[in-house]
Amino acid sequence: MEYKEPFGVKLDFESGIIENAKKLVRKLSDMKGYYVDEEAYEKLLKEDPIIYEVYAVEQEEKDGDLNFATTVLYPGKVGSEFFMTKGHYHSKADRAEVYFALKGKGGMLLQTPEGEARWIPMEPGTIVYVPPYWAHRTINTGDEPFIFLALYPADAGHDYGTIKEKGFSKIVVEENGEVVVKDNPKWTE
Amino acid sequence: MEYKEPFGVKLDFESGIIENAKKLVRKLSDMKGYYVDEEAYEKLLKEDPIIYEVYAVEQEEKDGDLNFATTVLYPGKVGSEFFMTKGHYHSKADRAEVYFALKGKGGMLLQTPEGEARWIPMEPGTIVYVPPYWAHRTINTGDEPFIFLALYPADAGHDYGTIKEKGFSKIVVEENGEVVVKDNPKWTE
Numbered sequence: 001m002e003y004k005e006p007f008g009v010k011l012d013f014e015s016g017i018i019e020n021a022k023k024l025v026r027k028l029s030d031m032k033g034y035y036v037d038e039e040a041y042e043k044l045l046k047e048d049p050i051i052y053e054v055y056a057v058e059q060e061e062k063d064g065d066l067n068f069a070t071t072v073l074y075p076g077k078v079g080s081e082f083f084m085t086k087g088h089y090h091s092k093a094d095r096a097e098v099y100f101a102l103k104g105k106g107g108m109l110l111q112t113p114e115g116e117a118r119w120i121p122m123e124p125g126t127i128v129y130v131p132p133y134w135a136h137r138t139i140n141t142g143d144e145p146f147i148f149l150a151l152y153p154a155d156a157g158h159d160y161g162t163i164k165e166k167g168f169s170k171i172v173v174e175e176n177g178e179v180v181v182k183d184n185p186k187w188t189e
Numbered sequence: 190m191e192y193k194e195p196f197g198v199k200l201d202f203e204s205g206i207i208e209n210a211k212k213l214v215r216k217l218s219d220m221k222g223y224y225v226d227e228e229a230y231e232k233l234l235k236e237d238p239i240i241y242e243v244y245a246v247e248q249e250e251k252d253g254d255l256n257f258a259t260t261v262l263y264p265g266k267v268g269s270e271f272f273m274t275k276g277h278y279h280s281k282a283d284r285a286e287v288y289f290a291l292k293g294k295g296g297m298l299l300q301t302p303e304g305e306a307r308w309i310p311m312e313p314g315t316i317v318y319v320p321p322y323w324a325h326r327t328i329n330t331g332d333e334p335f336i337f338l339a340l341y342p343a344d345a346g347h348d349y350g351t352i353k354e355k356g357f358s359k360i361v362v363e364e365n366g367e368v369v370v371k372d373n374p375k376w377t378e
């Protein structure tokens with residue numbers, strides 16, 4: 001029998017970079033329609049800032065195998081809405097995921113297929129358990145990069161379409177200097 | 190449909206403790222037959238030191254779900270052999286695992302079912318990918334607690350029996366102040 005080779009790679013705690021990982025960059029222009037304030041979006045688009053970077057080490061899509069990735073989510077806002085990842089369900093909806101916050105300040109917004117939402121604050125050391133079926137999006141509510149490690153089944157897959165179309169039922173904004181989780185005015189059941 | 194509730198828990202980077210986790214303690218007396226030097230084992234048994242502690246957050250044994258646990262592996266030696274975990278294959282042998290070193294110094298010994306071994310040094314920031322089918326044991330080669338986080342499929346299970354009976358084909362010892370990986374004199378094909 002042929003076995004895959006074990007390996008060790010270095011994660012840099014300061015930068016979040018995993019050596020030899022596949023890098024993915026999401027700029028504001030990759031996220032049209034994701035933020036509520038379209039005017040603020042168009043205005044910030046002139047700068048087109050990087051919203052987040054992902055460093056992923058992935059295996060073939062096989063049951064029982066595992067992928068891992070760090071995300072460096074930059075600080076900022078589109079209008080009053082904090083910079084965030086696109087968010088997704090898993091294509092294999094019953095696949096769980098575990099996040100581990102390493103640096104900065106933020107949180108995770110989760111949602112069932114019926115739109116029932118949860119907000120879990122994250123700081124360095126917080127481990128978040130994402131149960132099967134929940135969509136998940138991370139949000140930087142601080143003023144430095146928010147860095148975390150995620151581990152997910154190799155066959156989980158990403159369903160971005162549902163969130164792109166419908167969004168989350170909640171949004172996370174700054175109001176009077178406070179982090180506020182409130183109803184998404186664009187949400188429809 | 191009923192959904193499991195997402196949650197966040199705190200991992201303390203200094204102590205390795207995960208709040209509300211299930212704690213498991215392995216003392217030297219739980220590891221009879223694991224170390225090569227039986228005389229040194231019997232002598233140290235009078236103190237019966239704690240070799241390692243595990244803080245685990247586990248789900249039902251379901252395909253696609255994930256468990257996580259930290260291990261605090263104490264420094265020390267039995268004869269010249271460094272303190273180590275029992276080591277195991279997964280009961281569902283094709284389940285992978287990912288380790289993330291947080292503190293201290295050590296490494297992972299891995300082995301195929303045929304006894305082909307690998308040694309992967311670990312320091313804070315090292316992520317080790319344990320492919321399907323490989324047995325794995327961690328070893329503290331430093332002089333402070335070696336602390337790491339592990340993530341594994343909820344249905345992986347632990348097969349301790351094979352290692353208890355046969356051991357690994359390699360052992361990790363201190364020789365003239367150096368960490369040396371050498372053939373296990375008690376290993377039989």
Ligand SMILES: [Mn+2]
Pocket residue numbers: 088089090097136152
């Ligand atoms: Mn995911």
Ligand SMILES: [Mn+2]
Pocket residue numbers: 277278279286325341
């Ligand atoms: Mn394991």
